Structure formats: C-alpha cells, structure tokens
Amino acid sequence: MASTPDTTERYAGLSNEQLIEMYRQMVLIRIFEEKCQEMYTRAKIGGFLHLYVGQEAVAVGTIGALKPEDHIITHYRDHGHAIARGLDTNALMAELFGKATGSAAGLGGSMHLVDVSKNFWGGYAIIGSHLLMACGIGTALKLQKRPEVVMVFFGDGSTNGGEFYEAMNFSQLGKLPVIFVCENNLFAMGTPIAVHTSVQEIYRKACAFDMRSERVDGNDPIATYEATLRAVEYARSGQGPVLLEAVTYRFRGHSAQDTQKYRTREEVEQYRTRDPNQVFRKRLIDDGVMTEEQAVQIEQQAEVEAQGSVDFADQSPPADEKWLTEGVYANPIEPKF
Amino acid sequence: MAVMTVREALRSELREQLKDDRVFIIGEDIGYYGSTYGVTAGFLEEYGTEKIRDAPIAEAGIIGIGIGAAMLGMRPICEIMSVNFSLLAFDQIINHAAKLHYMFGGQITCPMVLRTTNGWRNLSATHSQSFDPMFAYVPGLKVVAPATPADMKALFKASMEDPDPVIFIEHTLMYGVKGEIPDEPYEVKIGESRVAREGKDLTIVTYSRPVHLCMEVAERLSKQEGIECAIIDLRTIRPMDMSKALESFRTTGRAVVVTEEWESHGVQAEIAARLYEHAFDYLDAPIERVGFREIPFPYATNLEDQVVVTPARIEAAIRKVLA
Numbered sequence: 001m002a003s004t005p006d007t008t009e010r011y012a013g014l015s016n017e018q019l020i021e022m023y024r025q026m027v028l029i030r031i032f033e034e035k036c037q038e039m040y041t042r043a044k045i046g047g048f049l050h051l052y053v054g055q056e057a058v059a060v061g062t063i064g065a066l067k068p069e070d071h072i073i074t075h076y077r078d079h080g081h082a083i084a085r086g087l088d089t090n091a092l093m094a095e096l097f098g099k100a101t102g103s104a105a106g107l108g109g110s111m112h113l114v115d116v117s118k119n120f121w122g123g124y125a126i127i128g129s130h131l132l133m134a135c136g137i138g139t140a141l142k143l144q145k146r147p148e149v150v151m152v153f154f155g156d157g158s159t160n161g162g163e164f165y166e167a168m169n170f171s172q173l174g175k176l177p178v179i180f181v182c183e184n185n186l187f188a189m190g191t192p193i194a195v196h197t198s199v200q201e202i203y204r205k206a207c208a209f210d211m212r213s214e215r216v217d218g219n220d221p222i223a224t225y226e227a228t229l230r231a232v233e234y235a236r237s238g239q240g241p242v243l244l245e246a247v248t249y250r251f252r253g254h255s256a257q258d259t260q261k262y263r264t265r266e267e268v269e270q271y272r273t274r275d276p277n278q279v280f281r282k283r284l285i286d287d288g289v290m291t292e293e294q295a296v297q298i299e300q301q302a303e304v305e306a307q308g309s310v311d312f313a314d315q316s317p318p319a320d321e322k323w324l325t326e327g328v329y330a331n332p333i334e335p336k337f
Numbered sequence: 338m339a340v341m342t343v344r345e346a347l348r349s350e351l352r353e354q355l356k357d358d359r360v361f362i363i364g365e366d367i368g369y370y371g372s373t374y375g376v377t378a379g380f381l382e383e384y385g386t387e388k389i390r391d392a393p394i395a396e397a398g399i400i401g402i403g404i405g406a407a408m409l410g411m412r413p414i415c416e417i418m419s420v421n422f423s424l425l426a427f428d429q430i431i432n433h434a435a436k437l438h439y440m441f442g443g444q445i446t447c448p449m450v451l452r453t454t455n456g457w458r459n460l461s462a463t464h465s466q467s468f469d470p471m472f473a474y475v476p477g478l479k480v481v482a483p484a485t486p487a488d489m490k491a492l493f494k495a496s497m498e499d500p501d502p503v504i505f506i507e508h509t510l511m512y513g514v515k516g517e518i519p520d521e522p523y524e525v526k527i528g529e530s531r532v533a534r535e536g537k538d539l540t541i542v543t544y545s546r547p548v549h550l551c552m553e554v555a556e557r558l559s560k561q562e563g564i565e566c567a568i569i570d571l572r573t574i575r576p577m578d579m580s581k582a583l584e585s586f587r588t589t590g591r592a593v594v595v596t597e598e599w600e601s602h603g604v605q606a607e608i609a610a611r612l613y614e615h616a617f618d619y620l621d622a623p624i625e626r627v628g629f630r631e632i633p634f635p636y637a638t639n640l641e642d643q644v645v646v647t648p649a650r651i652e653a654a655i656r657k658v659l660a
C-alpha cells in the first residue's frame with residue numbers, strides 16, 4: 001500500500017511499510033514478554049524478570065529514530081529495547097533460560113541482554129550506573145570524531161540518585177551526543193512518583209543544567225518517534241545532550257514476584273483500556289495504513305517467532321562450564337605458590 | 338517457646354524498637370511496595386510516614402540521613418535493600434559513619450543500624466555479592482550476621498542499643514528459616530560466638546546462612562559414620578569472638594572455615610589466620626576453607642550451583658581435613 005501524502009504528514013514522514021514495521025515490533029515485544037511470564041511461571045526462567053508490557057511504544061518510537069550505527073545502553077528492563085534494536089529473539093530467550101546460545105552465553109540473564117555487534121551495549125542492574133557509562137561512550141564518540149549518538153534508557157525512579165545528576169552535568173558540560181530517555185511509568189518499583197521525587201515532571205530536571213529536554217506521550221509511538229528525531233538531530237549536530245521524558249505505564253508488576261499492593265486493579269484496568277498496542281493498531285487500520293488481515297498476520301507471525309525462541313532455548317545446551325574458570329579477565333591471572 | 342521464622346523474629350524486634358520515639362526506618366520500597374522481603378510489610382499503615390520513610394533510590398542519601406539523625410540523638414534504622422547497593426553509600430558508611438567518634442575526639446557518636454541482605458539465586462554478577470569482609474575490615478564499624486531467629490531478634494536489639502554504627506547483615510535465602518524464641522527475656526551481646534553443635538573430631542567455624550548447611554552435613558556424618566563435627570557460629574564478625582572456636586580447635590586439631598564470600602582476602606582468611614596464630618601447636622592438618630568460587634556470579638543455574646557454598650563442598654572439605 002502506498003502512503004498518501006495525508007498519512008505521511010500525520011505520521012512524521014514515515015511510509016506505510018515503516019509504520020507497519022513499528023507495529024510489528026510492538027507486537028513482537030508484547031508477545032515475547034507474555035511468553036517470558038509464562039516461562040517464569042514454569043520455572044524455565046529464574047531470578048528477577050522485569051517485563052516491558054505496556055511500554056512498547058517507547059522502545060519502538062525512540063530506537064526507530066536511531067541509525068543502526070547509533071549506540072544503545074540500558075537498564076534491567078531491557079527486553080523491549082533489545083527487540084526494537086533487532087536482537088535475535090532466539091538468543092534473548094536462550095539467555096533467559098541460561099543456555100550456552102544466549103546473548104551473554106547464559107551468564108547475564110534477563111537483566112543483562114547484550115549484542116555488541118548491533119551496538120547494543122547491554123542492560124545494567126545497578127540504578128544510575130549506566131547513565132555515566134553513556135557519557136563515557138559519548139566522550140569516546142566525540143574524541144574519535146564519529147557521527148553516532150548514544151541513547152540511554154532508565155526509569156523515573158532512577159533520577160533521584162547522584163549518578164543521574166553527574167551524568168546530566170558531564171554530558172551538558174562536554175556537549176556530548178547523549179540522548180537520555182527516561183521512561184516515566186509512574187512508579188519506582190512500588191513507590192509512587194509523588195512519594196519518591198520532588199519534581200515529578202522529570203524533563204524539568206534538565207533545566208538545572210541548561211540542558212535541552214522534552215516530555216512526550218510515551219504511549220504514542222509516533223509522537224515519541226518525532227520527539228526523538230528532534231533530539232537526535234540536535235545531539236548529532238554537536239549541540240549537546242537531550243533529556244527525553246516518555247510518560248508511560250507498566251501493565252505488569254515491577255518484577256515477576258511483585259504483588260502490586262501499591263496500586264489498585266482498577267487503575268491497571270483503566271490503563272489497559274488505552275493499551276498503546278491496541279490504540280496504534282486501530283489507528284493504522286482506521287487510517288488505511290494497515291488492513292485487519294495484515295494486523296492478524298503480524299500477530300500470528302510474532303506468536304510463531306516467540307514460540308520459536310522458546311523451542312530454540314529449550315533445545316539449546318546449558319551454559320558452558322568453561323565459564324567456571326575462564327572469562328573473568330581478558331588477560332588471565334594465576335596465583336603462584 | 339514460640340517458633341518463629343527469621344522474618345517474624347525481625348518483625349517482632351522492629352516493632353519493639355519502633356515504640357521508641359527516637360527510632361525510624363528509612364529505605365527503598367519499605368512502605369507502599371510492601372517491603373521487598375516482607376520484613377516491614379504493613380508497617381507503613383501501622384506506623385505512618387514519619388517512622389516508615391520510603392526513600393528515593395539514593396543509597397548515599399539514606400545513610401547520610403541516618404548518620405545525621407544519629408548525630409542528633411535519633412536511632413535510625415537504615416535499610417539497604419541488597420548489599421550490592423550499599424556500594425553507592427560506601428563513602429557515607431566508611432568515611433563518615435565509621436570515623437565520626439574517633440576523628441572528633443569522642444564528641445560525636447553515630448548510633449545507626451544499617452540493615453541489609455546478602456543473597457543470590459539466578460541474579461547474576463551484580464546482584465549476588467557479599468561484602469562482609471569489606472565492612473569487617475573497617476575500624477569503627479561493628480558487623481553482625483546472625484543465623485537463627487532467636488539471635489536475629491536479640492542481636493538486633495543489641496545493635497540498636499549500641500552507640501556505634503552497626504552493619505546488620507540478613508540473608509534473602511534465610512528469612513523463612515524457623516527456630517525457637519525463648520519466652521523469658523534473654524540477651525545476646527555483640528561479639529559473642531556460640532557453640533551451635535558439640536563435636537570431638539573437627540571444628541567448623543562459620544556464621545550466617547552456612548551455619549544451617551554445616552548443621553545438615555554434621556548431622557548426616559554423625560548418623561551415618563559417627564564423625565562428630567563441632568560447629569561454632571561467630572554471630573558477629575567485627576568484633577570477632579574466637580574463644581569458642583579456639584577452645585574447640587585445641588581439642589580437635591582440625592578445622593574447616595565456611596563462609597559465603599569469595600575465598601581469598603576475606604573473613605575466612607582472618608579466621609584461619611587467628612586459628613594458626615593462637616593454636617598453632619594443636620594443628621593436626623592444614624585448615625580448609627569453603628566459600629564462593631572466585632568468579633562473578635553467573636546467571637545460569639548449572640554454573641551458579643558450582644559457585645556457591647553447598648553441603649557437598651562442605652563435606653568434601655571435612656573429609657580432606659580428616660584424611
């Protein structure tokens with residue numbers, strides 16, 4: 001289907017193919033995540049599992065505005081970012097199963113997905129830490145006179161620690177090409193935003209550093225995409241970092257173990273009636289960008305891919321025992337007696 | 338005698354402490370969330386936001402607030418969800434909490450208790466560490482790590498009554514462990530070890546969760562082969578009470594040290610050194626140590642199972658020392 005001038009204008013210049021691809025990614029993330037939940041319940045996945053359900057539009061809208069050469073570094077809620085960057089879902093599920101074929105050989109698990117060949121520098125599980133690493137990547141890009149930018153993801157709860165403010169200052173001071181993406185899902189674990197931070201419009205925190213910032217509806221992939229394009233253009237042209245706040249909502253618990261005492265079932269149901277995936281689906285169909293049949297086909301294919309990743313992970317060999325003695329150092333050490 | 342879990346024992350002592358106007362708890366997700374490991378579940382509703390202070394994710398801030406409040410006579414309980422996050426507060430803990438009393442010639446005290454957790458299970462490299470030796474290394478800190486519900490309760494009380502900063506180490510895999518709590522009032526002092534099991538053949542020196550693993554192995558060896566291992570639970574690692582361990586070691590001449598930490602440069606090295614220093618003449622065999630294999634924790638279960646302290650590894654060490 002060719003895009004009419006009318007739709008491309010309302011869709012930030014994106015072609016129908018690109019829009020359908022965005023929908024495909026959102027669906028794949030959703031179905032992959034629901035499979036993860038199921039596999040956690042069946043004890044195929046262990047440890048902490050932080051699902052991205054409800055936040056799909058953020059990953060797809062922001063990462064969609066990057067070039068493949070651009071860099072991504074993220075936190076432990078990383079499945080959505082990995083899938084939007086195009087990491088192999090087989091390797092991702094195998095990682096969650098702790099298998100040798102996993103993206104980090106089964107050593108990292110859910111919180112530490114990685115694929116350096118795709119400029120995806122990993123998920124990190126200590127709040128705030130990777131914001132400073134993003135500044136390091138930005139510094140290297142500048143020193144090496146490279147045209148790429150780096151995008152770093154984190155939550156609203158991660159804007160209260162010192163590292164966040166250090167990163168704001170370092171990046172603005174050095175005019176580093178860093179796009180900070182704060183996914184404000186209204187909770188830090190189970191602590192409501194009004195309880196954990198004094199300024200609840202996170203984007204306003206940038207003003208203390210004279211940093212450019214913007215707040216966007218993170219449940220709208222197109223608005224998120226447009227805001228990110230602006231940010232990327234600004235950062236790539238050497239003007240400095242940008243703080244993007246994408247307001248969203250997570251439908252599932254903080255982790256798979258969360259009893260969710262801090263919010264009502266009604267609140268979650270209320271948000272689910274505005275499910276970003278459903279809203280985007282309807283919008284694309286109503287606007288004639290995608291047909292119902294195409295949507296169904298995408299959904300079926302995503303199911304096949306997600307189930308395929310489970311089968312792949314199931315059949316893969318366990319993590320290699322060589323890691324019990326190797327890998328701690330790039331240049332191994334030996335004690336002497 | 339009431340039977341309680343470690344969690345229940347802690348909850349009951351926290352309630353006792355909260356009766357004191359000077360006491361408040363500050364930490365992440367202790368209130369609205371309902372507490373990560375359930376220790377303070379329901380407390381927010383019961384005690385309100387002044388006493389149960391949900392903190393932003395800012396560990397240095399949590400400890401800094403604890404120190405400052407303690408300086409003015411409060412009795413803060415600072416909760417750091419997992420010991421891995423305490424690293425962000427090391428400046429506050431080591432440069433400040435541990436130093437105030439000495440550095441200002443005794444004018445300032447810091448009666449703060451830092452509750453935190455060791456623990457692991459498929460949590461990978463940054464969420465499965467133990468920093469016991471890093472805390473115990475620092476003059477000015479007291480480090481308490483009990484293994485039983487009764488000791489948790491009594492030593493938490495002792496920590497709260499102490500005028501110095503105390504690092505109180507709990508364990509995510511131990512909250513459900515049950516034990517008896519005496520009905521009559523009882524006391525355990527900081528810096529007093531305990532004989533968890535008598536035995537004439539070998540001395541196991543340990544503390545915290547491995548106490549239970551060692552008991553399991555010792556009971557089995559006793560029943561099946563008549564080998565009698567003594568188990569000394571240190572309960573506190575700074576100050577460290579080696580008197581009971583040495584007393585036992587002087588009769589057995591053989592020792593295994595079991596702790597949850599990487600095997601080099603740690604508390605177990607300190608324990609072994611003190612045994613060698615104070616009972617060298619009684620030594621019948623080199624001391625064996627069991628700790629974490631010296632790699633960051635891998636996520637995969639098949640690997641992690643080979644990194645942690647297990648009954649099988651404890652038994653192998655016992656056999657080696659007895660051979």
Ligand SMILES: Cc1ncc(C[n+]2csc(CCOP(=O)(O)OP(=O)(O)O)c2C)c(N)n1
Nearest residue numbers: 077125126127155156157158187188189422
């Ligand atoms: C330094 C540190 N403190 C505490 C934690 C435990 N923790 C993990 S996620 C989390 C909440 C983070 O909330 P937010 O930044 O809003 O991100 P979200 O999980 O909502 O995506 C907490 C407290 C941690 N991982 N690191």
